[in-house]
Amino acid sequence: MVTADEVGRATGRRTVAVLGATGTIGRQVAAAFTRAGHEVLGVARHPAPHTARHPFVPLDVAEADPRDIADLLAERNVDVVVNATGGWVVTEEAMHHAHVRLVERMLAGVAKLPTRPRVVHVGSIHEYGFVSPDPDGIDESVPPEPTTPYARTKLAGSQAVLEAARTGDVDGVVLRPVNVCGPHPSEASFLGTVLNRLRALTPGERLELVIADAARDYVDVRDVASAVLVAADAAASGTVFNIGRGEAPTMRELVTTLVEAAGFPPGTVKETGGAVESKGGGWTKADIRRAERVLGWRPAIGLRASLHDMWKAAG
Secondary structure (H helix, E strand, C coil), X not given: CCXXXXXXXXXXXXXXXXXXXXXXXXXXXXXXXXXCCCEEEEEECCCCHHHHHCCEEECCCCCCCHHHHHHXXXXXXXXXXXXXXXXXXXXXXXXXXXXXXXXXXXXXXXXXXXXXCEEEEECCHHHHECCCCCCCCECCCCCCECCCHHHHHHHHHHHXXXXXXXXXXXXXXXXXECEEECCCCCCCCHHHHHHHHHHCXXXXXXXXXXXXXXXXXXXXXXXXHHHHHHHCCCCCCCCEEEECCCCCCEHHHHHHHHHHHCCCCCCCEEEECCCCCCCCCCEECECCHHHHHHHCCCCCCCHHHHHHHHHHHHC
């Protein structure tokens, strides 16, 4: 079977459908493919101001008929489908809808096409569950054992892509990025919340904040987008790639770096007690050697620069 990805490589220019184009990762993926000279088709339930830069189709993929999905991809001659959907939904039912049902509908639509596009599915490092700290980080051989609803449903979506690739129904790869930072974070995320609260401070005011006693790898969202870009070309169907910076700063270090990058004086944040809800483990650090070896990918943006750009973009 000749895949659409192989056809696209021959011509040098491809059409890329970005599902979840309005989200934190999706908008950067769309920008990365546009800069690389490809045609981008944004897909999401509703448009956003930045989606006006490229063709956009309003569609709830989780509710769409697979035949309609196939017709859309065929009509637009899509070579690559990037699933950057999902997000900060609350209930397990909503998570299943966003992380499992949507993926199943997408895969069923792709499977109906005579020429299969490459599918790049953005999963999550939290799919591995709670992992004990390891100097080398979490590699792709670690058996996933998720315990939270978010992690369980994200894993189910990733496994569906991998199984479809194994059976030949899809030419697909799975990326498992760590938590993301950088421009335009979700307002419901930890960094998005801290960012908005910092912006609302009056001169001399302190920010009271509950900070998890945890250490987590954070990678710039633009580095995730660059990983998606190279994964769209890689001869690696059915493969999982962990995407991160390969470092595990504490959450206190993360907050301190953000406060400094934003230009606030020391002591701006006052830590308070309280419970912190997490979507995954208290420690994450990605082993990115497979991504380096197979994709030729490495993160290019340091943590301080990423947080500075996040603050600047918010302004």
